[in-house]
Amino acid sequence: MTEYSPLLSVKGLGVEFRTRRGVARVLDDVGFELHRGQTLGVVGESGCGKSVTALAVMQLISQPPGRITGGEVRFDGRDLLQFSESEMRRVRGNRISMIFQEPMTSLNPAYTVGDQIAEAVRLHEGLSKAASLARAVEMLDAVGIPAAAQRLHEYPHQFSGGMRQRVMIAMALACKPDVLIADEPTTALDVTVQAQIFDLIADMRERTGTAVMLITHDMGAIAEMADRVVVMYAGRIVEAGAVRDILSAPQHPYTRGLIACAPGRRTVAPGQPLEEIPGTVPSLLERDAGCLFANRCAKVMPRCRAELPPVTTQAGGHQVACWLNQETSA
Amino acid sequence: MAVTVPSPTPTVEAMSPWLEAWRVFRSNKAAMLGLVILSVIVLTMSFGPSLYGVAPFDIAGAPFTPPFTEPSVWLGTDYLGRDVLAGVLVGGRATVLVGLAAATVAVTIGVSIGALAGYFGGWVDTALSRVTELFQVLPALLFAMVLVTLFTPSLTVVIFAIGIVAWTGTARLARAEFMRLRHLEYANAARAIGAGPLRLMLREILPNALPPLIVSATLIVGSAILFEAGLSFLGLSDANVMSWGLMIGSNRRNILECWWAVTFPGAAIFLTVLAVSLIGDGLNDAFNPKLHLR
Numbered sequence: 001m002t003e004y005s006p007l008l009s010v011k012g013l014g015v016e017f018r019t020r021r022g023v024a025r026v027l028d029d030v031g032f033e034l035h036r037g038q039t040l041g042v043v044g045e046s047g048c049g050k051s052v053t054a055l056a057v058m059q060l061i062s063q064p065p066g067r068i069t070g071g072e073v074r075f076d077g078r079d080l081l082q083f084s085e086s087e088m089r090r091v092r093g094n095r096i097s098m099i100f101q102e103p104m105t106s107l108n109p110a111y112t113v114g115d116q117i118a119e120a121v122r123l124h125e126g127l128s129k130a131a132s133l134a135r136a137v138e139m140l141d142a143v144g145i146p147a148a149a150q151r152l153h154e155y156p157h158q159f160s161g162g163m164r165q166r167v168m169i170a171m172a173l174a175c176k177p178d179v180l181i182a183d184e185p186t187t188a189l190d191v192t193v194q195a196q197i198f199d200l201i202a203d204m205r206e207r208t209g210t211a212v213m214l215i216t217h218d219m220g221a222i223a224e225m226a227d228r229v230v231v232m233y234a235g236r237i238v239e240a241g242a243v244r245d246i247l248s249a250p251q252h253p254y255t256r257g258l259i260a261c262a263p264g265r266r267t268v269a270p271g272q273p274l275e276e277i278p279g280t281v282p283s284l285l286e287r288d289a290g291c292l293f294a295n296r297c298a299k300v301m302p303r304c305r306a307e308l309p310p311v312t313t314q315a316g317g318h319q320v321a322c323w324l325n326q327e328t329s330a
Numbered sequence: 331m332a333v334t335v336p337s338p339t340p341t342v343e344a345m346s347p348w349l350e351a352w353r354v355f356r357s358n359k360a361a362m363l364g365l366v367i368l369s370v371i372v373l374t375m376s377f378g379p380s381l382y383g384v385a386p387f388d389i390a391g392a393p394f395t396p397p398f399t400e401p402s403v404w405l406g407t408d409y410l411g412r413d414v415l416a417g418v419l420v421g422g423r424a425t426v427l428v429g430l431a432a433a434t435v436a437v438t439i440g441v442s443i444g445a446l447a448g449y450f451g452g453w454v455d456t457a458l459s460r461v462t463e464l465f466q467v468l469p470a471l472l473f474a475m476v477l478v479t480l481f482t483p484s485l486t487v488v489i490f491a492i493g494i495v496a497w498t499g500t501a502r503l504a505r506a507e508f509m510r511l512r513h514l515e516y517a518n519a520a521r522a523i524g525a526g527p528l529r530l531m532l533r534e535i536l537p538n539a540l541p542p543l544i545v546s547a548t549l550i551v552g553s554a555i556l557f558e559a560g561l562s563f564l565g566l567s568d569a570n571v572m573s574w575g576l577m578i579g580s581n582r583r584n585i586l587e588c589w590w591a592v593t594f595p596g597a598a599i600f601l602t603v604l605a606v607s608l609i610g611d612g613l614n615d616a617f618n619p620k621l622h623l624r
Contacts (some may be wrong), residue, residue, distance in 0.1 A: 060521055064452075086526070093523030100522075105515040110347065110537035119533075120523040155346065171523065 005077070006033035007211050008057070008096075008179055013071035015049075015056050015235075018064060024284040026052050027235045030071070032228075034179065039205065039212040041226030041243065043219065043258060047281045049235040050215045054181045057213075058098055059088045076178070094124040097172035101184040103165035107156035113140070114152030117171045124175045139170035142207075143200060162193035166200065173204055180205075181213045186221070194218070198225060219262035223247055231255045234281055234292040237311075241318035251320040253297045291323065299324055351541070354616040361612020367605035371422060371598075378419040386416040386572040397590045408577070408591035409584045417577045418594050424573035426602065428489055429555035435493025436554070437500050437547045441536075444504025449512050449531050455505070462501045470495040471560055478566045488567050492557045500546050507539035541617035548610035552603045559599050574599050 015027035027049050034040045042050050055061045057073050059080060073080040080091065092098075100106045108116060117139055118132035127135065133152065140148035143166040156164060165185060172180055182201060186194035198221050205212050214225055222229055222243065229246045231239040231254065239252040250256045257277035279296040290305040291297070297304065301323060309323045355361055384390055390403050390413035397406035397414070405414040447458035477491035511517060512535060520534045561567050562575025569576070574595035581591035 058522060060518065089524045089526055091524070092521070098519075098522040100515055100519060102515050106519045108516040108520070108534055108538070112346075123524055123529075168519070171519075 006074075007036050007076060008034040008213075009072075009074040010053075010057065011072050011074070013053070013056060013073065014069035015052055015061060016067050016069050018067070019285070022285045025235060025287065026066075026284060027056065030232070030235070030237055032230045032237065032240060034211050034213055036178070036211055037205070037209050038227045039202075039214055039225050041222040041229040042213060042215045042232060043217055043222055043229060044232035045217065045258075045277075045281055048232045050232055051183050052235075053232070054098060054183050054213065054215055057181065058092055058096060059083070059085075060092075060098075090124070093120050093172070093177070094175045095177050096179040096181065097175070097177040098181040098183065099165070099168045099172050099185050101187045103161050103168055103185075103188060106168055107159075107164055109156055112153050112155055113159065113167045117167070117174050120171050120174045135174060136170070139174050140167070142173075142204070143167070143170045145170075161189050162196060165189060165193075165197050169197075169200060169204065173208060173210065176208060177210060179213065180210045181215070183215045184217070185214075186216070186218070194221075201225070217258075219247075219259055231258065234287075235284060236292065236321070237319075238293065238322070239318075239320050242316055245316055245318045249318075251318070251325050252293075252322045253299050253324065254293050291321075351613075351616040355612050358612045358615055360608050361615070364605040364608025364612065367601060368609065371602055371605065372426070374419065375422040375426060379416070379423075382416060382419055384413045384416040386420045387412060388416075390416065394584075394588050397594075405594050406588075406590045408581050409588060414577075414591050414594055417572055418574070418598050421572045421574040421577055421595060422598060422602070424485065424568075424571045425555055425558050425575065425599065428485060428492065428558040428573070429551050429602075429606075431489040432492035432496065432554040432557070433547055433551040435490060436496035436550050437543070438497075439493065440497035440500025441504045441543060443497070444501040444506075445508050445531050445536070445539075447501070448505035448508025449527065449535070451509070458501075459505070462498050462505075465495070466498040468495070471557070474557060474561060475564065475566055478561060483566055484568050485571060488558060488561055491561075492554050496550055496554060496557070500543065500550065503542055503546050504539060507542060508535055511535045511538055541613075545610055545614045545617065548606060548613060552606040552610065555599065555603055555606070 010033075011031045013027055013030040014025070017024045017026050030049070030053055032040065032042075042053065044050055052061065052066075056068060057080070061068065068081060071081070075091070075096065080088065083091065107113065111119075114133055114136045117136035118129070121127055121132040121135050122129070125132075137148050137152055140152060145151055145163060145166055151159075156167070159167060169185075180201070185201065186197050189197065201212060201214070202225055204210065212225075214221070216222060226243045229241065229243050230237055231246070231252065233254050239246065239250065239255045246255060247259065250259055254277070257275075260275045261277060277296055282292055282295065290303075290307055291309050294300050294304040303323050307323075309321045309325075311319050311321045312325055313319050389411040391400060391407045391411055393407060393409050393411040395403055395407040395411075397404065399406070403413050403415070405418065407413060408417075443458050443462060447455040447462075474491040474495045477494060478487055481487045508531070512530070517530060517534055520530055525534065558567070558573065559575035559578065562573050563579040563582070565579055567573060567576060577595040578592045581588060585592055
């Protein structure tokens with residue numbers, strides 16, 4: 001494969017969920033690329049489709065009620081959406097791994113952490129029990145768990161939240177995957193531990209060359225970790241580009257709002273409230289014709305409510321879907 | 331650079347959930363009493379007959395010999411002059427064996443059906459739940475009797491007949507547990523490392539569903555023993571294999587003049603079922619330590 005072709009390329013991905021009250025379009029025309037060794041940040045509020053995007057890439061959406069309505073997920077030149085379930089099983093954990101937001105419940109309480117990491121290795125590489133346990137020690141050591149050889153035989157309840165997330169990372173990276181999808185890996189953790197986990201992910205990326213898709217709503221983490229950023233809103237990508245461009249020159253009012261909301265980026269005087277984006281993510285059941293952000297946007301124009309803004313691409317691959325941008329660039 | 335966190339305080343010794351449960355179980359006096367009674371019963375059954383050396387179907391003395399009168403037949407004899415003590419010692423083997431084997435059959439059927447229904451959901455669940463309900467509404471003892479009479483009564487037939495009428499509760503329990511556990515994060519995490527449905531069911535979900543299933547299996551052992559006794563009492567068991575139920579059944583007409591021939595096997599059944607129930611209760615408490623915090 002050529003150097004320029006991305007490792008993971010998603011195009012026009014759509015996902016719906018059938019609910020009692022109708023069909024919700026959870027993802028609509030989502031597309032992005034992830035290159036080897038890169039970190040792609042995916043940001044947005046809760047319920048905007050970040051996790052569903054990750055699950056769709058892994059083909060872990062329960063169907064029904066979910067359904068992938070179209071698009072392609074090209075990984076290493078092949079479309080994962082065309083894979084059979086058993087082909088997908090060989091990809092999961094082996095070439096694409098995922099860590100979840102709840103380290104407290106993501107480990108099976110019935111097995112020692114060593115068994116669980118070794119299990120992932122045995123599943124894909126067919127190693128012996130001893131060899132896979134040796135790899136588990138190696139991985140626990142690599143993710144910074146002290147006395148790894150002893151802690152191998154401990155149960156998840158003997159680990160703290162941050163340590164469990166380290167174990168999850170060890171498990172996800174045990175088979176040296178090409179892509180690591182981290183779905184809000186620090187949401188459930190203490191602030192001090194959050195930084196450690198981000199450092200660890202960055203460190204592991206350096207050492208293994210794994211590409212990372214980092215789903216988060218922590219703009220600070222994005223600034224530190226990501227090479228490129230995708231901003232999602234209500235199941236659509238509203239802005240995408242290099243991390244510098246997005247953070248220093250955000251074009252979409254939603255992205256600006258997100259950055260303004262992040263505490264610590266701009267010092268807020270004591271007693272002053274943090275900024276917020278008014279309103280909430282709209283229901284995905286009944287969507288209007290226009291821009292989905294129109295009802296919360298400070299700069300809304302009549303056109304925004306009538307038509308969905310097209311994506312425009314600027315220098316450096318900075319993409320924005322906003323009428324405002326259309327007006328200025330036209 | 332490798333990022334390490336400062337090493338934490340030395341942890342308490344690694345304790346598996348099973349060891350933890352055993353610790354709670356051990357401190358439960360009633361449950362330990364049950365365990366002791368059951369151990370004594372099992373040991374007596376295993377070694378008693380060969381030590382005692384009297385065959386249960388042999389004529390050992392005059393019919394209707396009351397207990398504690400003749401040293402050679404301590405617990406007396408029945409209407410045919412058979413030694414009641416020999417019967418009690420040997421009869422436990424068939425009764426407990428049938429109880430255990432029938433419970434195994436019931437739990438195997440129940441867990442398989444419940445696991446498939448709970449894991450896959452949808453039409454699989456609907457179909458299997460209807461089948462479970464169908465078996466549930468049939469009167470159990472009558473159904474078991476029909477099954478036994480359809481074939482030549484033998485221990486195997488009795489075991490399967492009891493197994494087939496006793497699995498429904500376990501199936502419903504397993505279904506509920508699998509439904510709850512299949513959506514937990516660690517099941518998803520296992521899917522994300524490439525585990526298939528069989529692996530998920532057997533390795534990820536089943537071990538976590540085991541505690542309530544073990545409790546229910548224990549209680550099934552108790553009820554299977556009672557079932558076996560009931561079938562033997564009605565003469566629907568292997569007449570060539572001595573069992574407690576058979577003893578009670580064959581002596582029931584002489585209950586007034588020969589109370590001992592039914593009382594001792596009856597007491598044996600009572601003690602065994604009591605011990606099994608105490609153990610089941612203890613296991614239930616051991617697996618749900620939160621119940622104690624009320």
